[in-house]
Amino acid sequence: MLRYAMVLSAVATLSFIAPSAARAQTYDFGVESKFVNITFESKADVEDILGTSASISGTVRLDPKGSGSFRLVVPVASMKTGIDLRDEHLRSAYWLDAEKYPNIVFEGEKLRKLAEGKWEVAGKFSLHGVTKPLTVTVDTSVIPKERAAKANMGEVEWLRVRGEFSVRLSDFGVKIPDGVVGKVNDSWTVRVSLFGKKQ
């Protein structure tokens, strides 16, 4: 009798938990700049240029069944390379033209779970007024609120996303001026480490 009651209780508990665990979750990115780390790297003859941005906005919706959607926006003005004059050039009309195209946007509705903690994200990547399809494989980890609280990140669940992809400037209509050929590479490697707060 006791065993029967325990089994019933377990079934009742599972039936209560399971739907909520399988529910799609939305995570808000860019709530605080310290939880955003984006780098872009170019290898050239003169030097390896490493730049960063700590600014992003947008959300990611993940359905544990293996789908979801996302929209992430990075302002061009937030990109820093460590030299003010170079940053000005980067934002100028010769390069990314921040005045005309202020944001870099990656958005889509094709999220496919490859394995536990590994997702394939396919969407449209917009840079310098040109939009191209982009597919990126990212690593994700759900940070339980208890663990987040221990790291002074507040008592809330977080989603950590890490990924890497390459972008060719020429694909997005950015032509490297003749005077700087050899100083900047057409191909840039972008790496992201982001923490999204559960809404």
Place this chain on the structure above:
Amino acid sequence: MTRRILLAAGASFLALALLGLGGAWAIDLFLGRDVRFIVPHAPEVVELQRTLWFEGDPVPDLYGIPAGETVRIVAPDAARLLTPSEDPSLTLMRVDKEKGENPLQVKTVWFAAQWGAAGLGLAGALLLLWALALRRRPVQATGTVAGTPAAPSSQSSGS
């Protein structure tokens, strides 16, 4: 006199070209250090990542986003270097681009030295060739000595 100036300038340019290359070599040898740049995470994120870390996971990612490869830096600031306890063989260098940090890379020094040496070497060689051309120019039989005026023709005809 002109020839001597050209010779001295040409030799100086060639010497400077060699000095530049030698300087780059010395900087590379004595001040260069291989590091892996990382754009650091916030302290809270590092603390969290360390609790999530498992042996075998990439160590640099704990502390920041690492650059793709190791970079050789000129005299890196020791305070910016980090040797992770998880892998003491690594030398990471925190670079805060938001604060305008852009450490000088050895490849930049070599780039400047090589182009500088090429320019100075070419200029030096041209100056030396010019000096050589002046030396080989045939002496014209004018009957005058450089620096002294020629005698008036009326005097010579009247004697």
